[in-house]
Amino acid sequence: MTTTLITGGNKGLGRETARRLLAEGHTVWIGARDETRGRQAADELGARFVQLDVTDDASVAAAAAAVGAQGGLDVLVNNAGIAGSHADPADLTGADALAVLDTNVAGVVRTTTAFLPLLRASAAPAIINVTSGLGSFAAVHDADRIESTVVAPLYTASKSALTMLTVQYAKAFPGIRVNAADPGYTATDLNGNSGPQTVTEGTDAVVALALQGADGPTGTFTDRSGTAPF
Known part of the structure; x- marks a missing residue:
């Protein structure tokens, strides 16, 4: 059985990814900063909860x-x-930039490094x-x-950095499939629920990558239509 951990898994794309992977037979851990919300989501879905602030x-x-301690991890x-x-x-400040990068990039580094021994097993x-x-x-x-109409320097820069981090990790860890998934413009709290896609549509790329076997691709930038240009 495949065990998957999803950070920020208590709502939006994370929660829907958890729901879909549970339906596919995965054991799913929902990682969330807020213990109350995280446990509630896990209980409602039939997942496991772990407190995790990236x-x-x-x-x-x-x-x-x-x-x-509960058996290891296959998919992060x-x-x-x-x-x-x-x-x-x-009017943006250095502190504004550091806050975004701390979660969106450094948070991925922290989490990947911590869970790497489990993934390698x-x-x-x-x-x-x-x-x-x-x-x-x-x-x-x-x-x-629509991406061409958006001006959001810090968020966009953080996601460029994350995609390149993905490529570098794919080269550094040849035994692990490491891929970047673009959900597309999806209605979530992040954008005031303004996106035209549902969270189910927005999780298509993530779920597809999670369901691939050991012979799946690595180092790709993928959206719900397949490999995308970067």
Whole structure:
């Protein structure tokens, strides 16, 4: 049986990913900062809960120990992320930038490093980093795509960094499938539920990557239509 951990799994794309993978027979851990909300989501879905704040080294280490004590891990979905400041770009500060990067990039580094020993013990390990087309040079320069109309310097930069981090991890860990998944413009709290896609549509790429076997691709940037240009 495949065991999967989803960070930020108590709502939105994370929760829907958990629901769908549970239906596929995965054992799913929902990682969440807020214990009350995380436990409630896990109880409602039939998942397991682990307290996990990706910005806190001690929290991440404790979560890895808890999951390891219950049998290990096969798939890590780095889903937790924040939009960051909505200030005018001219008013953004270094602190604003660090807050976004701490969750969206450094948080993935913390979590990946902590869970790497468990993944290396799996027969078919995988890491899926939930990125965004807003961090794709191809998408933001394509006038036919909504990404080209968005100005959000910090969030977009963090997702560009996350996608490149994915490529580098894929090279560094040849025994682990490491891929970046772009949900597309999906209605979630992150965008005030303004996206035209449902959370089910938005999780198509993540779920597809999670269900692939050991011979699946690595180092890709994928959306619900398949491999996408970066």
